[in-house]
Amino acid sequence: MIDTLAILAIFSGLFFFFSGSIGLLRLPDLFSRLHALAKADNVGLALVALGVIMLEPDPLNDIKIAVIWLLVMAASAISSHLVARHALREIRDD
Amino acid sequence: MIELLWSIFDITLVLLLLALAWNTCSTRDVMRAVTLFIAMGLLLAIIWARLKAPDLALAEAVIGAGISGALLLSAIRDYPSTAMVSQRSTLIEGIINILTLALTILMSWAVWHGLNMSDGVRLSEQVISQLPVSGVSNPVTAVLLNFRAYDTLLELAVVLTAVLTVLTLNEKRAGYKVSSPLLQGMTRWLVPLLVVTSGYLLWVGAHAPGGAFQAGAMLAAAMILLQLAYPSRRQEFNNYLLKILLVIGIFTFVLVGLWMMSLNDDFLGFTPAWAGSLILIIETAATVSIATALTLAYLGGRPKGWEAGNHTDSKIAENGGAE
Numbered sequence: 262m263i264d265t266l267a268i269l270a271i272f273s274g275l276f277f278f279f280s281g282s283i284g285l286l287r288l289p290d291l292f293s294r295l296h297a298l299a300k301a302d303n304v305g306l307a308l309v310a311l312g313v314i315m316l317e318p319d320p321l322n323d324i325k326i327a328v329i330w331l332l333v334m335a336a337s338a339i340s341s342h343l344v345a346r347h348a349l350r351e352i353r354d355d
Numbered sequence: 356m357i358e359l360l361w362s363i364f365d366i367t368l369v370l371l372l373l374a375l376a377w378n379t380c381s382t383r384d385v386m387r388a389v390t391l392f393i394a395m396g397l398l399l400a401i402i403w404a405r406l407k408a409p410d411l412a413l414a415e416a417v418i419g420a421g422i423s424g425a426l427l428l429s430a431i432r433d434y435p436s437t438a439m440v441s442q443r444s445t446l447i448e449g450i451i452n453i454l455t456l457a458l459t460i461l462m463s464w465a466v467w468h469g470l471n472m473s474d475g476v477r478l479s480e481q482v483i484s485q486l487p488v489s490g491v492s493n494p495v496t497a498v499l500l501n502f503r504a505y506d507t508l509l510e511l512a513v514v515l516t517a518v519l520t521v522l523t524l525n526e527k528r529a530g531y532k533v534s535s536p537l538l539q540g541m542t543r544w545l546v547p548l549l550v551v552t553s554g555y556l557l558w559v560g561a562h563a564p565g566g567a568f569q570a571g572a573m574l575a576a577a578m579i580l581l582q583l584a585y586p587s588r589r590q591e592f593n594n595y596l597l598k599i600l601l602v603i604g605i606f607t608f609v610l611v612g613l614w615m616m617s618l619n620d621d622f623l624g625f626t627p628a629w630a631g632s633l634i635l636i637i638e639t640a641a642t643v644s645i646a647t648a649l650t651l652a653y654l655g656g657r658p659k660g661w662e663a664g665n666h667t668d669s670k671i672a673e674n675g676g677a678e
Contacts, residue, residue, distance in 0.1 A: 335541060335545075336541075339537055339538060339541045342535065342537050343535055343537075343538060346535055
């Protein structure tokens with residue numbers, strides 16, 4: 262039961278990564294690309310992390326995976342913000 | 356089934372690595388080359404992890420992708436955004452290609468020969484058999500800091516020489532102007548976390564993947580993050596302290612080596628009973644020196660008042676005020 266749930270979570274996470282990659286390649290401008298990438302990354306990683314936590318019996322490792330997810334989420338949110346801010350300034354300067 | 360999936364995954368990784376390497380070398384756009392190189396470093400880290408070499412994976416992720424990426428980005432900062440890699444003549448490019456191909460074939464042959472042809476004792480078996488007297492239980496640390504400590508000492512010397520060259524060539528560059536309160540907010544809680552992680556990597560190196568280079572690079576990453584988040588903050592370095600921190604790694608290493616020479620008639624031949632503590636002392640000093648060296652390399656040159664030292668510098672400032 263728990264295995265099925267874990268696999269389901271991991272595969273739906275992969276689906277988000279996949280759609281994020283398509284968004285990165287196909288969307289027209291930087292801002293919409295960032296949007297697609299950051300959203301897909303956060304949800305995708307959250308689902309994959311959830312699936313791995315279900316499969317991992319050691320609670321210490323579970324906490325580590327959760328911390329990794331939090332750190333990546335913070336880093337991706339902040340770096341998206343920085344890239345978008347820089348791009349916006351360049352548009353304003355032109 | 357699961358083996359098949361793993362081999363598909365491995366083949367994908369290798370093909371991706373080759374594609375990234377090819378693109379990194381063949382692109383003419385400097386910015387693109389650097390970005391691809393960073394991505395290649397991350398991919399290489401995953402591959403090392405797959406090869407069950409977590410020490411190398413850590414080192415590659417922190418140093419290869421992280422710090423080298425930051426150094427490269429800082430190096431191409433003054434280039435215009437349209438900068439191109441200079442075009443080489445077809446002849447030179449052909450010669451380089453042939454030499455690289457020859458080197459690749461030679462190294463592939465060496466690896467194949469080492470794995471299949473020689474029937475000598477494997478080095479890893481020797482390491483495992485000597486591990487109990489090394490003072491640590493992580494075989495990688497045992498090799499780096501005990502059995503081949505001489506190599507590591509010289510590696511530290513290489514890092515020091517490179518940074519001294521950087522310091523000789525340039526003044527410290529001005530910080531980036533654009534910054535964001537969000538970046539500062541993240542830096543505030545990320546830097547303490549990085550410092551703790553660096554200390555953990557240093558300590559854990561004795562019995563699990565980790566060690567001075569990884570810990571030092573992580574500490575340098577914290578310093579670089581501070582530099583990026585607070586570029587306008589007045590950066591008064593204590594230059595005496597900075598110089599001491601820069602050389603303390605090598606100094607400690609040589610000092611311990613000489614001390615052991617006086618006891619055991621062998622430079623860096625550790626007394627087994629003390630080896631664990633000695634390695635930890637050397638690694639701690641090396642971590643600090645590596646972090647200082649990488650941070651200074653990222654800054655791209657001498658901080659203010661480097662040659663004069665702080666006291667003379669303040670005197671100059673007083674004179675300037677009087678005039």
